[in-house]
Amino acid sequence: MDNINVLIIEDTPEQSDALIKVLLENNYTVVGVARNFTDALKLFYENTIDIIIIDVFLDGKPDGITFAESINIIPNASKPFVFLTSSKDRQIFERAKLTKPFSFLMKPFNELEILYAIEMAVEKFYEQTNVFLGEEQDTVISDDHLFIKKKNALKKVSINDILYIEVEERYCNIITEKEKFVILISLTKISDLLDKNKFIKTHRNTIVNADKIEEIILADNLIILKGNHKINLSDTYKDFIKKMNILS
Amino acid sequence: MYSASLFSQSKIANNILNIESKKRAEIFKEETNFRKAQHYFEVNNWDSTLVYSMRHLSISSNKELNDYCHYFRGFTFHKKKLFKEAKLELNLISKKFIFYPLANKTLGEISMQLKEFKKAIEYFSQIENPSITNKQGFKASTIYQNIGTCYLHLNQFEKAEEYLFKSKNLKEKENDNGSLLNLYINIANLYYVQYKDEQAFPYFEKSYLLSKKVNDFNKKWDASLNMAVVEENRGNYKKALEYRKEAEQWNDSLNNQNKVWAVADYEKKFAVAQKQKQIKVLEVENQLKNTQRNSLFFSAIGLLILLTGGVYMYTQKAKSAKTILIQRNKLDQLNANKDQLFSIVSHDLRSSVNALKTSNSKLSDSLQTKNYEELNQLITQNSSIANDTYSLLDNLLHWAMLQTKQLYFHKESVHLYSIVQQIEYNYKSLLQEKEIRFENVVPKNIFLFVDLDSLKIIFRNLLDNAIKFSKHNDEIRFYTAEINSEFCQIIIEDSGIGMSQNTISELLQDSETLVKKNNSEIIGTGLGLQLCKQMTAKNGGTLSIQSEINKGTKIILTFSKITKNG
Structure with missing residues (x-):
């Protein structure tokens, strides 16, 4: 599990310091703090970023929104935004609204509000609302990461690292090469959200990352994954083999 | 020098015929053409007679009526001097026709006109018997005269004399001066052409004397001219000259009469023209009147429209004036409210800042005297004052x-539990200081459908109030009660000092007036609760208050929630 990388775009040091303090306390990684529009773009392209916290006004100009707008134009570059603002000015909000999805954080803010805003931004961005605060699920699944809520903070896991997923009632055991952990999500939900060509159901409670398969022993109904993980293969789900490119 | 009057006309002759034909017309009522022909014949409208008799003949096969029609036509053609046609028509009459003798008479007259005297005598001799003539409505004397005239023209003087004298005998009894005059002239002519001047002269004289009695200038002229010629022949020139002169005079009279007629005709025309003019003038006048009437009508309508328009405008104006008055009153009240709000807010701010000022001077005093114990207390006090002031200003901003x-x-979608936690986070120190227990027992699976910031403002104010009106060791709880699948109640309960029913109703009043609270220790504007009320309403929710003095207060909010599928 990795920390979430946060980019802060804020021209006032006191504000950014307060933010950094809260984020670090909650195990977020602050990639950098940009004081203006140009720095922001530079930092954005140089680093892997998961979430951006943007002050609407940089040096009295609404450059924060401009930044969000310019990021939104680039395909696949956009990330979840949290807008920081001290005014409820309708015009600013109307403009910011166009850079959907968005989340707002009103100044002055406290620790809980920051964390809440970040979670909302992730949920809205990946269009899976009411996840982190509900009682049925704690994971938002994007194309390449799982965003998992652990205690107060979010964590992420790269989908490519996953070997297989084992379902136990409302929980899923995620097994990567390095670790093993539990998330709260139903099997139907997780199989809907994951790429069906990549993750294959081999058993009624097992989903396997096809990229990690080393060997399939049909005689023993066994699949061997990287790291020598042995998985049972049920007859019902054998069909997937036909779709695989088998080297001869 | 034969006289012009060869025969005598027979106008009266038709009387009996008319009566008889009318009877027929009444019997055969359905024969409208016949009736019309008969009618026009009777009134001597010859053209119409021809038209309708022809129509009748072309349709009807009633022999008797056809005979009448043929007679009408024959007579009419005769009148119009179309002798050939007249003869043809009259010859078509059947011999059984009651008025056949009449046809004969007309034929005879035609023959006379055509100078076929022998034929004429034939026709006339068939009807000369007086027994016939009387029934047919013409006089035997006329027939005798006609026959006599014919013989005269044929130079059979003896016969002519016989008939003329027969006629004379009858006519002298009839007292018809006109035809008697003609007869006398004929007799005179009879003798005259036989050079029996001595016999002729008395008749000329007789005719001359008779001419004095008649009004016909033509006859007068004839008679006097005859006398003049006779006297001339007798060599009596003086008398001849006298008669000539008289004849001239009558001729002049005749001419005069013609002139008089022409003048009369002219006058008539003139009169007609005059009438026409008058009619035209009247027409023009009428037109003028019409246009006048129309213009009057339109102007009346215009005035009416103007009047109604005026009345409408007036009422509209009165109405708008009324609305303006109401609006002005409302505006005045609103302005007064605003002023009140201003004064309260500035008073609050002033006292807060003043407190801060005195506290700060105390702080510097304490620093100088190095009284560190008091320092800490003062700082806490300062920060609480600052917090209060901030929330007041925040409310003011949102209100504006x-x-x-x-x-x-x-x-x-807003997660209720998290928001309550976030709000409580800011009041943690205050709660601790007042030693108030805070409990958030909102279920974690409730998501409301509201505007996040306005919800925060509502909670902040309500929690602030709850803390403000709570004592040491009191308790504040946030909890929910589900009403149905669409709405959720959020209850903020405290065990503070509570308030009276009066205060509640004042607070919940719909008017925008602000309530100045009676609690002198805790000064507030009521702005916070007003803001809560309006924000709740804007979110489509409701706000109600339950409270008991010294027991505590319950604020009950209702909001719509997100219904989760499954």
Whole structure:
């Protein structure tokens, strides 16, 4: 599990310091703090970023929104935004609204509000609302990461690292090469959200990352994954083999 | 020098015929053409007679009526001097026709006109018997005269004399001066052409004397001219000259009469023209009147429209004036409210800042005297004053934005539990200081559909109030009660000092007036609760208050929630 990388775009040091303090306390990684529009773009392209916290006004100009707008134009570059603002000015909000999805954080803010805003931004961005605060699920699944809520903070896991997923009632055991952990999500939900060509159901409670398969022993109904993980293969789900490119 | 009057006309002759034909017309009522022909014949309208008799003949096969029609036509043609046609028509009459003798008479007259005297005598001799003539409505004397005239023309003087004298005998009894005059002239001519001047002269004289009695200038002229010629022949020139002169005179009279007629005709025409003119003038007058009437009518309508328009405008104006008055009153009240709000807020601010000022001077005093114990207490006090002032200003800002409709408002899914936690986070120190227990027992699976920031403002104010009106060791709880699948109640309960029913109703009043609270220790504007009320309403929720003095207060909010599928 990795920390979430946060980019802060804020021209006032006191504000950014307060933010950094809260984020670090909650195990977020602050990639950098940009004081203006140009720095922001530079930092954005140089680093892997998961979430951006943007002050609407940089040096009295609404450059924060401009930044969000310019990021939104680039395909696949956009990330979840949290807008920081001290005014409820309708015009600013109307403009910011166009850079959907968005989340707002009103100044002055406290620790809980920051964390809440970040979670909302992730949920809205990946269009899976009411996840982190509900009682049925704690994971938002994007194309390449799982965003998992652990205690107060979010964590992420790269989908490519996953070997297989084992379902136990409302929980899923995620097994990567390095670790093993539990998330709260139903099997139907997780199989809907994951790429069906990549993750294959081999058993009624097992989903396997096809990229990690080393060997399939049909005689023993066994699949061997990287790291020598042995998985049972049920007859019902054998069909997937036909779709695989088998080297001869 | 034969006289012009060869025969005598027979106008009266038709009387009996008319009566008889009328009877027929009445018997055969359905024969409208016949009736019309008969009618026109009777009134001597010859053209119409021809038209309708022809129509009748072409349709009807009633022999008797056809005979009548043929007679009408024959007579009419005769009158119009179309002798050939007249003869043809009359010859078509059947011999059984009651008025056949009449046809004979007409034929005879035609023959005379055509100078076929022998034929004429034939026709006339068939009807000379007086027994016939009387029934047919013409006089035997006329027939005798006609026959006599014919013989005269044929130079059979003896016969002519016989008939003329027969006629004379009858006519002298009839007292018809005109035809008697003609007869006398004929007799005179009879003798005259036989050179029996001595016999002729008395008749000329007789005719001359008779001519004095008649009004016909033509006859007078004839008679006097005859006398003149006779006297001349007798060599009596003086008398001849006298008669000539008289004849001239009568001729002149005749001419005069013609002139008089022409003048009369002219006058008539003139009169007609005059009438025509008058009619035209009248027409023009009429037109004028019409146009006058029309213009009057239209102007009346115009006036009416103007009047109604005026009345409408007046009422509209009165109405708008009324609305303006109401609006002005409302505006005045609103302005007064605003002024009141201003004074309260500035008073609060002033006292807060003043407290801060005195506290700060105390702080510097303490620093100088190095009284560190008091220092800490003062700082806490300062920060609480600052917090209060801040929340007051925050409320004021939101109030202003709400009033000017500048507030951004966006409803979305909001996690109730987290928001309560976030609000409580800011009041942690205050709660600890007052030793108030805080409990958030909101279920974690409730998501409301509201505007996040306005919800925060509502909670902040309500929690602030709850803390303000709570004593040491009191308790504040946030909890929910589900009403149905669409709405959720959020209850903020405290065990504080509570308030009276009066205060509650004042607080919940719909008017925008602000309530100045009676609690002298805790000064508030009531702005916070007003803001809560309006924000709740804007979110489509409700706000109600339950309270008991010294027991505590319950604020009950209702909001719509997100219904989760499954």
